[in-house]
Amino acid sequence: QDGDDGKEIYQSVCKNCHGPTGKGMASFPKLVGKGEEYLTQRLEAYRAGEKIGPNSALMMPLAEDLSDEDIASIVTYITTELE
């Protein structure tokens, strides 16, 4: 799985809240160390519009237009480049 798109998406969107190295900030959770399966499931749930946590209303519109490939690429970037 190529992580280049994931890097671009992470750096332009996710980084703002989860930080340049995925360590989180304030109410925004840490992403590193969570594992591929967990991260994939969370993004898929947000994309599906499921309320799964206090930041759901923020995450749902951000995940809404992600493709399966985008999600895989973001997760690959987090679990291989940030960890």
Place this chain on the structure above:
Amino acid sequence: QDGDDGKEIYQSVCKNCHGPTGKGMASFPKLVGKGEEYLTQRLEAYRAGEKIGPNSALMMPLAEDLSDEDIASIVTYITTELE
């Protein structure tokens, strides 16, 4: 202008980054004191997909589905309830 929808949107989405009283946090700018016209123009620009600052990629999908009424209501809430 009724600010109830604006309050709901602010509290569920905007608050996560701009804070409960609109004072901002880290790279997320303060909203209070910016004025109705400025806030409206920013939200309209993000909704239109214009890159107008370093957090544009984050704000564009969040503003994308806002109606004119939503924007007016959010701005009213910020300028009357938070200031």
